[in-house]
Amino acid sequence: MVMDVRYYDVIGFGDEVPGVLAVISAAREYRRRTKLYPRVLLMSKGSSQEGIGGHLVRGGLAYLDRSQISPELKQSLNLDTFGSPPAIYKEFLQKSGVTKIALDAGKASAALKQMLLQAGVDILSNVEIQSVKKEGQKIASITTSRGTVYVGKQFIDATVNAELAQAAGVRKLQGFETFGLPNSELAVTLVFETQGLSARRLKELDYTYLKRFTNLADSEAQNFLLSAADKDAQLAEKLRREMIDTRGNLKTLWGENDYIDVRSPALSVAYHSFRGRKLSFSETGMILDLGNIAILPNDRLSWNALLFAVTASEAEALARSGSKPTANMKKEISFLAAWLRSLGATSVTTASELYIRHAGNVTGVVEPLTGAQMLLGGVPANEALGTFSYYFDIRGGIQGLDEKANSLGWFKSMLFKKPTFNIGIRHALIKNVPNLAVVSPCSGFEGFACSAGRIVEFNVAVGQGVGIAAINALLNNKTLAEVSNREVRQVLAETGQLPRIFGVANNADGMLLAQFENLVTSDAIA
Numbered sequence: 001m002v003m004d005v006r007y008y009d010v011i012g013f014g015d016e017v018p019g020v021l022a023v024i025s026a027a028r029e030y031r032r033r034t035k036l037y038p039r040v041l042l043m044s045k046g047s048s049q050e051g052i053g054g055h056l057v058r059g060g061l062a063y064l065d066r067s068q069i070s071p072e073l074k075q076s077l078n079l080d081t082f083g084s085p086p087a088i089y090k091e092f093l094q095k096s097g098v099t100k101i102a103l104d105a106g107k108a109s110a111a112l113k114q115m116l117l118q119a120g121v122d123i124l125s126n127v128e129i130q131s132v133k134k135e136g137q138k139i140a141s142i143t144t145s146r147g148t149v150y151v152g153k154q155f156i157d158a159t160v161n162a163e164l165a166q167a168a169g170v171r172k173l174q175g176f177e178t179f180g181l182p183n184s185e186l187a188v189t190l191v192f193e194t195q196g197l198s199a200r201r202l203k204e205l206d207y208t209y210l211k212r213f214t215n216l217a218d219s220e221a222q223n224f225l226l227s228a229a230d231k232d233a234q235l236a237e238k239l240r241r242e243m244i245d246t247r248g249n250l251k252t253l254w255g256e257n258d259y260i261d262v263r264s265p266a267l268s269v270a271y272h273s274f275r276g277r278k279l280s281f282s283e284t285g286m287i288l289d290l291g292n293i294a295i296l297p298n299d300r301l302s303w304n305a306l307l308f309a310v311t312a313s314e315a316e317a318l319a320r321s322g323s324k325p326t327a328n329m330k331k332e333i334s335f336l337a338a339w340l341r342s343l344g345a346t347s348v349t350t351a352s353e354l355y356i357r358h359a360g361n362v363t364g365v366v367e368p369l370t371g372a373q374m375l376l377g378g379v380p381a382n383e384a385l386g387t388f389s390y391y392f393d394i395r396g397g398i399q400g401l402d403e404k405a406n407s408l409g410w411f412k413s414m415l416f417k418k419p420t421f422n423i424g425i426r427h428a429l430i431k432n433v434p435n436l437a438v439v440s441p442c443s444g445f446e447g448f449a450c451s452a453g454r455i456v457e458f459n460v461a462v463g464q465g466v467g468i469a470a471i472n473a474l475l476n477n478k479t480l481a482e483v484s485n486r487e488v489r490q491v492l493a494e495t496g497q498l499p500r501i502f503g504v505a506n507n508a509d510g511m512l513l514a515q516f517e518n519l520v521t522s523d524a525i526a
Helices: 017-034 071-077 086-097 105-119 162-167 199-213 219-228 233-241 267-276 312-320 327-344 371-375 402-407 449-453 454-475 485-494 507-526
Strands: 005-007 009-011 040-043 121-124 128-135 138-144 149-151 154-157 192-195 252-258 257-259 284-295 302-309 347-352 387-389 420-422 436-438
Touching: 005 233, 005 387, 009 017, 009 128, 009 454, 017 040, 017 086, 017 105, 017 154, 017 454, 071 257, 071 420, 086 105, 086 347, 086 454, 105 121, 105 436, 128 162, 138 162, 154 162, 162 436, 192 327, 199 219, 199 257, 199 267, 199 284, 219 267, 267 327, 327 347, 371 420, 371 449, 371 507, 387 454, 402 507, 454 485
Parallel strands: 005 149, 009 040, 009 154, 040 121, 154 436
Antiparallel strands: 128 138, 138 149, 192 302, 192 347, 252 257, 257 284, 284 302, 387 420
């Protein structure tokens, strides 16, 4: 039997946006250095007919999490709203028609396909790994379930669960095993889109709910509130307090032209009362959370709001099976759609894939990245590839973390400040599989780092760097793991792509978080 063998220089596995932009970055760098077209392949588990771009496209996550620069820093350094994003990310957003926050999935997929085509990258969709062949420590080839063998020199894994890395024998910590919580995992979201319910109408509804739920004399509204709390008077009071800010004002919706931030649980109370299901994520494993809503053309609103609890093994299984929503999740959407139609929506549609925030972390990277290192400013400024700022966002919580901390004698707050940190690539490079990088929430993060490091914009900066590093390794006959941040930075500087660098060392909070991470991690390893 004649084997079907294809040869490539760089193979990317997983079409999440950071992975797509990583292979584009590699292809462009190869062409710049050699004047030849590269042999670069992008493998996707998903269907290209449903779009290229992972959870931002097939998962429908239209509300982009952007770098959150403090007003003081913006003013003192004269920075733009979102700081200084990676050059290739700015290009992608511009080609996708993004104003600030809202990303239209169709436009994003079209932009990525155009960029891939122009860079000369081949695309293969609906890929399942049958096996990975190694020569020594390095990956030599991937055999797909169709029996085709793809030989490569450098490999980039952009899947949320590091599926290629796992197939190549890289050890992955399940869930938050780094904290000794291998069964705990961040919630997943099924993004849904409404049409016919305008942003203006939603703001009016939210304001009406707020006024009524905070008015103790409105007995009908108080009954609805008590129903959402499943007759738990303390929870009802807590929810009521969360509708008013510290100055006594109602927490109305915030937003601009292309996005809305839901600040109070008023809409959540209204839905959970309608649904007859307690507004308590820890008890029910489902919640209509405070939504991040992207405003799209034609009265379309894209909601990142519906959370489902999953264990670490469930997150892994969902990622492996194409991130498809379960029957229970679809059932919940049917109730939600009925409620939204009662408010004026003419249609309610769901994304074809789930937004899986996190599914463990690989070990054995060149330089692991901790939350404390982020708070201390990240990599040194003279080797930084960019700067990113984001809260340690554990949406839905990490089950068992508070109890774990208390059992170890930690009674201080675990609400750490937002890090503003310089970016490198060494946490993505695998030491024992030296021609492989993992560019995703599953990279070599430890402690709280993955909760900021899981964000797409950050991983695009890493991916752009890894793409350049792959070509540096290829042309200099060395491995990815041997490429330094400085080598990548030099290319970014030479090509006019180096963003501004402004990492902030928050020493007090950084040392405090280091204490916490060391305490919990050492107990987990013991």
